[in-house]
Amino acid sequence: xxxxxxxxxxxxxxxxxxxxxxxxxxxxxxxxxxxxxxxxxxxxxxxxxxxxxxxxxxxxxxxxxxxxxxxxxxxxxxxxxxxxxxxxxxxxxxxxxxxxxxxxxxxxxxxxxxxxxxxxxxxxxxxxxxxxxxxxxxxxxxxxxxxxxxxxxxxxxxxxxxxxxxxxxxxxxxxxxxxxxxxxxxxxxxxxxxxxxxxxxxxxxxxxxxxxxxxxxxxxxxxxxxxxxxxxxxxxxxxxxxxxxxxxxxxxxxxxxxxxxxxxxxxxxxxxxxxxxxxxxxxxxxxxxxxxxxxxxxxxx
Amino acid sequence: xxxxxxxxxxxxxxxxxxxxxxxxxxxxxxxxxxxxxxxxxxxxxxxxxxxxxxxxxxxxxxxxxxxxxxxxxxxxxxxxxxxxxxxxxxxxxxxxxxxxxxxxxxxxxxxxxxxxxxxxxxxxxxxxxxxxxxxxxxxxxxxxxxxxxxxxxxxxxxxxxxxxxxxxxxxxxxxxxxxxxxxxxxxxxxxxxxxxxxxxxxxxxxxxxxxxxxxxxxxxxxxxxxxxxxxxxxxxxxxxxxxxxxxxxxxxxxxxxxxxxxxxxxxxxxxxxxxxxxxxxxxxxxxxxxxxxxxxxxxxxxxxxxxxxxxxxxxxxxxxxxxxxxxxxxxxxxxxxxxxxxxxxxxxxxxxxxxxxxxxxx
Numbered sequence: 310x311x312x313x314x315x316x317x318x319x320x321x322x323x324x325x326x327x328x329x330x331x332x333x334x335x336x337x338x339x340x341x342x343x344x345x346x347x348x349x350x351x352x353x354x355x356x357x358x359x360x361x362x363x364x365x366x367x368x369x370x371x372x373x374x375x376x377x378x379x380x381x382x383x384x385x386x387x388x389x390x391x392x393x394x395x396x397x398x399x400x401x402x403x404x405x406x407x408x409x410x411x412x413x414x415x416x417x418x419x420x421x422x423x424x425x426x427x428x429x430x431x432x433x434x435x436x437x438x439x440x441x442x443x444x445x446x447x448x449x450x451x452x453x454x455x456x457x458x459x460x461x462x463x464x465x466x467x468x469x470x471x472x473x474x475x476x477x478x479x480x481x482x483x484x485x486x487x488x489x490x491x492x493x494x495x496x497x498x499x500x501x502x503x504x505x506x507x508x509x510x511x512x513x514x515x516x517x518x519x520x521x522x523x524x525x526x527x528x529x530x531x532x533x534x535x536x537x538x539x540x541x542x543x544x545x546x547x548x549x550x551x552x553x554x555x556x557x558x559x560x561x562x563x564x565x566x567x568x569x570x571x572x573x574x575x576x577x578x579x580x581x582x583x584x585x586x587x588x589x590x591x592x593x594x595x596x597x598x599x600x601x602x603x604x605x606x607x608x609x610x
Numbered sequence: 611x612x613x614x615x616x617x618x619x620x621x622x623x624x625x626x627x628x629x630x631x632x633x634x635x636x637x638x639x640x641x642x643x644x645x646x647x648x649x650x651x652x653x654x655x656x657x658x659x660x661x662x663x664x665x666x667x668x669x670x671x672x673x674x675x676x677x678x679x680x681x682x683x684x685x686x687x688x689x690x691x692x693x694x695x696x697x698x699x700x701x702x703x704x705x706x707x708x709x710x711x712x713x714x715x716x717x718x719x720x721x722x723x724x725x726x727x728x729x730x731x732x733x734x735x736x737x738x739x740x741x742x743x744x745x746x747x748x749x750x751x752x753x754x755x756x757x758x759x760x761x762x763x764x765x766x767x768x769x770x771x772x773x774x775x776x777x778x779x780x781x782x783x784x785x786x787x788x789x790x791x792x793x794x795x796x797x798x799x800x801x802x803x804x805x806x807x808x809x810x811x812x813x814x815x816x817x818x819x820x821x822x823x824x825x826x827x828x829x830x831x832x833x834x835x836x837x838x839x840x841x842x843x844x845x846x847x848x849x850x851x852x853x854x855x856x857x858x859x860x861x862x863x864x865x866x867x868x869x870x871x872x873x874x875x876x877x878x879x880x881x882x883x884x885x886x887x888x889x890x891x892x893x894x895x896x897x898x899x900x901x902x903x904x905x906x907x908x909x910x911x912x913x914x915x916x917x918x919x920x921x922x923x924x925x926x927x928x929x930x931x932x933x934x935x936x937x938x939x940x941x942x943x944x945x946x947x948x949x950x951x952x953x954x955x956x957x958x959x960x961x962x963x964x965x966x967x968x969x970x971x972x
Contacts, residue, residue: 507689507696508703508704509715510690511668511669511689513691513767514719518719523704
C-alpha cells in the first residue's frame with residue numbers, strides 16, 4: 310500500500326470519489342452559484358453586472374415603477390411564467406399521448422427488433438434542434454406542407470394560420486422532446502411481466518380495463534419520469550417558442566434568453582432562472598415524496 | 611349420468627404455421643373432461659399439455675378442431691369471455707394490488723355488487739387460509755402464500771372450470787406435498803372441475819380422478835391413476851409413470867393365462883396373457899420394481915447378483931444382474947437395525963408372480 314494514501318478507509322473512499330465531486334462542482338454547483346449571485350447584483354447597461362448588491366431583479370418579477378416612481382404590481386412577467394407552465398403541460402400531455410403507444414408498440418416487438426426501433430426514436434437527436442424546428446415552419450407555415458394540398462383540393466380557401474400560435478409552440482415542443490418521453494416509458498414497460506396481462510384477461514378484463522388497471526399502474530414510474538424529463542426542458546425552451554411562436558408570445562426560456570442578450574439585464578435573467586429552478590426543484594421534491602410513499606406502501610423488496 | 615364439462619374435439623395447434631419454424635404442438639387431440647372431476651394432463655415438457663390448457667383458457671387460438679364448455683363452443687371467444695379461470699405457474703399476481711384487491715379483480719370485472727364482492731373475497735381467502743393477510747402485497751408473501759392467493763383469485767369468480775398450470779412446481783417438496791392434499795380437498799369442497807397440468811407423475815397419481823398422459827402432442831392414454839399405473843397401453847406410459855423394468859423378447863408359447871417369452875439369448879419369462887398374442891410376436895414385458903421380492907439366496911427359481919444399490923432412506927433400490935444381459939431393479943426395506951439386507955455382489959433370490967409381469971405390444 311502506498312504511504313501517501315490516507316490511512317482511514319473513509320478518507321480513501323472520499324479520495325476515490327473526488328473526480329466525480331470535482332465534475333459535479335465545476336459543471337453544476339459553480340455555475341448555479343454564479344447565477345444565484347448575479348441575481349442579487351445590479352445590471353451593467355453595457356452587459357454583465359455591476360458589483361452592487363440589489364433585490365431589484367426579484368422586485369421586477371412582480372412590480373414595476375409607475376410614473377410617480379411608486380411600486381405597482383405588474384402581472385406581465387407572471388403571466389409569461391403562467392403561460393410557460395400551461396404550454397409545457399400541454400406539450401407534456403401531448404408527448405404522453407403520442408409517446409406511450411409508441412413505447413408500448415416497441416415493447417410488443419420481438420426482442421431482436423426492439424433496439425432498432427429505439428435507435429429510430431433517437432435518430433432526430435443527431436440533427437441540430439434549430440434546423441429541425443425550422444422544418445416545422447415548412448410544415449405548418451403559410452402555403453406549407455399541410456396547407457398547400459388542402460388549398461389545391463379546394464378544402465380551404467384561406468390560410469389555416471397555424472404558425473405563430475400556442476398550438477404551433479406546443480407541437481414544436483412535443484416534437485423536440487418526444488424521445489425523452491418514449492425512452493423511460495419503454496424502460497418500465499420492458500420490465501412488465503406480460504403474463505399479468507394474460508391473468509387480467511383470464512379474470513374477465515377487456516383490453517381497455519387491462520390497460521388502465523394493470524399496465525399503466527405498473528409503468529407509472531416510467532410515465533412520471535418521462536413527464537418530468539419533458540416538462541423541465543419545455544419550460545426553459547426558447548427555440549420552439551421563438552421560431553414557431555414568432556417571438557411575440559414569450560415563454561420563460563425566451564424571456565431569459567432576451568435578458569441576457571438584447572435587454573442586457575443579466576440580474577433579471579438570473580432571477581428568472583432561479584425562479585425556474587425553484588419551480589423544478591419543488592416539483593421534483595413532490596415526485597420524490599410520492600415515490601417514497603409508494604415504495605413504503607408496496608413494501609421494499 | 612355424468613355431465614361433460616369440457617369436450618375437446620380433434621383439436622390441433624401449430625405454432626408459426628406456414629413458416630420454417632412451424633411446430634405442431636397438438637395433433638388432433640380429442641378428450642372429454644367430466645363435471646366435478648379432478649382431471650390431470652400429464653406429460654414431459656413439450657408434450658403439449660400446457661398448450662392444451664392455454665387453448666381452453668383462450669390464450670392461444672386453435673389451428674383446428676372445437677372446444678366445447680358445457681355444450682357451448684368457446685374456441686373463438688376471448689379469454690375474458692370464457693367462464694374459466696387459471697392458476698398460473700408463476701402465480702402472475704398483480705404486484706401493485708393487495709391480496710384482497712387481487713382476489714376481487716375478477717369479481718369487479720363481472721360487475722358484482724360491492725357487498726357480494728367483499729363477502730366472496732373473505733370467503734375464498736379463508737378457504738385458502740389467507741384471511742389475515744388480505745392487506746399485504748404479493749411481494750410481502752412467501753411462495754406458498756402467493757400460491758394460495760393465486761388459487762383464491764381464480765376461485766373467487768366461481769369459474770365453471772379451474773385450470774391449473776403446474777401450480778406446485780415452484781414450491782419446495784414439503785409444501786408441495788401439503789398443497790396436494792389441500793388442492794384435492796378444495797376440489798371436493800367447491801365441486802368445481804379442476805384441469806391440472808403437471809409433469810410430476812407422483813402429483814398426478816396422488817390427486818387425480820383421471821389422468822391423460824400426453825407425449826409429442828398426442829394423448830397416449832386416459833384413465834384412472836390405477837389404470838395408468840397398472841395397465842399402461844404402451845412403453846411410453848409405462849416408462850413415464852413410476853419406475854419400471856422392461857424386458858424385450860419374443861413369445862415362444864401361449865396358453866390361456868400365461869405367455870412365455872424368450873428374453874436375451876436363452877432366459878424364459880412367463881407373463882400374464884393380456885390377449886391377442888401369438889407365438890413369434892416381438893413384445894416388451896414390464897415389471898414394476900415393487901412387485902419383486904428379494905430374499906437371501908435359497909431355492910427360488912431365479913437368482914441374481916446385486917450389481918448396484920441406491921439408498922433412499924425408507925428403502926433401497928437394488929439393481930440385480932440376472933445373467934444373460936438382463937438386469938432387474940427391485941426394492942428392499944432396510945432391516946430393523948437400519949442396515950440394508952444385502953450387499954453388493956451378494957447372490958440373492960428374485961421372486962415375483964407371473965401375473966405381475968405384463969406384456970406391452972411392441
